[in-house]
Amino acid sequence: xxxxxxxxxxxxxxxxxxxxxxxxxxxxxxxxxxxxxxxxxxxxxxxxxxxxxxxxxxxxxxxxxxxxxxxxxxxxxxxxxxxxxxxxxxxxxxxxxxxxxxxxxxxxxxxxxxxxxxxxxxxxxxxxxxxxxxxxxxxxxxxxxxxxxxxxxxxxxxxxxxxxxxxxxxxxxxxxxxxxxxxxxxxxxxxxxxxxxxxxxxxxxxxxxxxxxxxxxxxxxxxxxxxxxxxxxxxxxxxxxxxxxxxxxxxxxxxxxxxxxxxxxxxxx
Amino acid sequence: xxxxxxxxxxxxxxxxxxxxxxxxxxxxxxxxxxxxxxxxxxxxxxxxxxxxxxxxxxxxxxxxxxxxxxxxxxxxxxxxxxxxxxxxxxxxxxxxxxxxxxxxxxxxxxxxxxxxxxxxxxxxxxxxxxxxxxxxxxxxxxxxxxxxxxxxxxxxxxxxxxxxxxxxxxxxxxxxxxxxxxxxxxxxxxxxxxxxxxxxxxxxxxxxxxxxxxxxxxxxxxxxxxxxxxxxxxx
Numbered sequence: 001x002x003x004x005x006x007x008x009x010x011x012x013x014x015x016x017x018x019x020x021x022x023x024x025x026x027x028x029x030x031x032x033x034x035x036x037x038x039x040x041x042x043x044x045x046x047x048x049x050x051x052x053x054x055x056x057x058x059x060x061x062x063x064x065x066x067x068x069x070x071x072x073x074x075x076x077x078x079x080x081x082x083x084x085x086x087x088x089x090x091x092x093x094x095x096x097x098x099x100x101x102x103x104x105x106x107x108x109x110x111x112x113x114x115x116x117x118x119x120x121x122x123x124x125x126x127x128x129x130x131x132x133x134x135x136x137x138x139x140x141x142x143x144x145x146x147x148x149x150x151x152x153x154x155x156x157x158x159x160x161x162x163x164x165x166x167x168x169x170x171x172x173x174x175x176x177x178x179x180x181x182x183x184x185x186x187x188x189x190x191x192x193x194x195x196x197x198x199x200x201x202x203x204x205x206x207x208x209x210x211x212x213x214x215x216x217x218x219x220x221x222x223x224x225x226x227x228x229x230x231x232x233x234x235x236x237x238x239x240x241x242x243x244x245x246x247x248x249x250x251x252x253x254x255x256x257x258x259x260x261x262x263x264x265x266x267x268x269x
Numbered sequence: 270x271x272x273x274x275x276x277x278x279x280x281x282x283x284x285x286x287x288x289x290x291x292x293x294x295x296x297x298x299x300x301x302x303x304x305x306x307x308x309x310x311x312x313x314x315x316x317x318x319x320x321x322x323x324x325x326x327x328x329x330x331x332x333x334x335x336x337x338x339x340x341x342x343x344x345x346x347x348x349x350x351x352x353x354x355x356x357x358x359x360x361x362x363x364x365x366x367x368x369x370x371x372x373x374x375x376x377x378x379x380x381x382x383x384x385x386x387x388x389x390x391x392x393x394x395x396x397x398x399x400x401x402x403x404x405x406x407x408x409x410x411x412x413x414x415x416x417x418x419x420x421x422x423x424x425x426x427x428x429x430x431x432x433x434x435x436x437x438x439x440x441x442x443x444x445x446x447x448x449x450x451x452x453x454x455x456x457x458x459x460x461x462x463x464x465x466x467x468x469x470x471x472x473x474x475x476x477x478x479x480x481x482x483x484x485x486x487x488x489x490x491x492x493x494x495x496x497x498x499x500x501x502x503x504x
Contacts, residue, residue: 010279014319014346054478057320084479085486224280224386255323256281258480 006248009221009228011255016053023059029094030061033251036068037243042147043075044240046265048247052217053258063090064215064262065138067097069105073147076101076108076124077264081159081215083137083190092136096128096191100142103127108144118202120144121154125198132191139190141213145266149205156198157189160219163203164210168238171230174201177223210237211266217259218250229254237265284388284480285326285342285376286473287369287423291396292331293360295431299459300397301356307466308351314470316345321477326385328376333358336368342376362400362441366410369423377421388485390423391476393469394441397431397458408440415443424487426450426472428495430461439498450495461494468492 006016020032032051039045051062063082068075080097082089104124124142132138139157153161153174161174176199189197205211212233214222221229229252236249250261288311290304308329315321328342331354339352373390380387400407415422427441430452442448452461468490475488489497 011281013323015323018319054320058478220282224282227279254281256283256480258320258323 006251006253007232008253009232010225013053013253013255013257015057015258016253018053018057020056021059023061026061032056032062033247034066035243035247036066037246040070040075042073043145043266043268045075045077046241046243046246047077047263048243048250049262050247050251050260052260055260061090062260063093064217064260065090065093065097066213066262066264067101068264069101071105071109074105074108075145075266076104076120076142077145077213077266078124078128078140078142079159079213079215079262079264080128080141081139081157081217081260081262083139086137087135089136089138092132092134092191093138095131095134096138096140099131100124100128100140104142104144118152118200121152121200122198125154125156125196129191129193129196137190137192139215143211143213143266145205145211145268147268149207149268150202151205151211152200152202154198154200156191156193156196158219159213159215161201162212162214162219162222163205164212164234164237165206165208167208168231168235171234173219173223174203175199205266205268207268208238209267210240212237213264215260215262217257217261218263220259221252221254221257225254240267279384280386281384282324282386282388282480283326283380284324284477284485285328285373285380285390286476287328287330287342287373287390287392288469289330289332289365289369289392289394290354291333291360291398292354292356293333293358293398294356295360295398297356300431300462301354303459303462304466305353307463307470308354311466311470311473312345312348312351315473315477316348318474319346321474322346324480325473325477326380327473328372330365330368330372332361332365332368334361334364336361336364338368338372342372342380359401360396360398361402362396362407362437363402363410365394366407366414370410370414373421373423387421388480390421391487392423392425393472394425394427395465396427396429396433396438399432399434399437411441424448426487426489428465430456430458430465430495435498447489447497449498450489450492451498452494453496456494464492464494465490
């Protein structure tokens, strides 16, 4: 996919326009662009993971991942961001995201009629923590969406969730924003952990809303670009883009934004 | 659920580096010539690599009796040439630290107003001699620069050769491990300085690369002619 068709949102990044370096070897799961888009009778999912510019320029695979699992009336979605400072974190991210959605869905199934998916996301986080062991470290955001629009979410680390509302004219961040004193922090909670410190949230998604799970490669420029990135993404998501269109947009050019980027978007009918 | 805080300010993350160079009279000849030869290479290595230039901001401060900013903190891709340095005077560490304290805060405020968010700034401190100020004076200035309550306090890597004092350099880097380096015994400045400058380029390049992983680090250089100054335990 050519970066020439990806928009510049803010100051253009010359690095983003550079030709990527071909790694020593690779396979589909390591590709720069991983995209999914499909629907059920009550919800639509769009998921995209784009390898960050610096990884592309060094021929390295990205370390983000996404996963989903669904039943007739529930959809579990997750994004995970492997920590670059710890080896094998891409693998940890994949294992954690996959285990989280499967476990959450199983837990929901066993809790039908018992008060929603709140406990299910905690089960999912526990499963993710176990799966992340064995090499690497990762953040995780997990959400379970119910056919009636109820959403339960949990996260560890700095990946986050947004809800786009009012036809894309507004958006809210579900979890607490990082403190902004002008300096960029570099410490992140992660899985696996002996003591998982997670945050939870629950709300109802209107049919006109869009749920967005995002790694910090998207979330940081979303917050830092209130005049460019945020409105562009919000408006596009409110328009229910196709999968490839979302991938093009997620690959936006912006100076200093070279981290892996992953979005999972859900809207209901 | 938190609500959006729609600020009108667009923000970009950058990693500021301050090269703080001793230009006292003892640097005359080979050492300052080596520095002047290497600075254009530094400009090219950082400024002509778009991935590095986007995240690195570099300023050059010189000090002798007084300190000056010979290159204000900037995007090196926008700089065509770096200034040539000349030597004079004595070696006032206090002047260097006081100047850095003022410049870093001023640069931060200007950068923030312009939409940049900072990683903690790095100071690369290079000297070929002992401070000629009173010890109390330079230590007080150093304390102001490294005050833990000052949010913009920098991480400091210090490098010494010639008559530089290892214990002083260690103190400049707050006695933190792998932050202060001294030329090994017998190493000639004519060999040390080019190697040091080349190493600093690599440090800046490697540190900028770490930014893209999402976990920025200040990565010290590997210098065959220099050894890390050991840090002793206080108790």
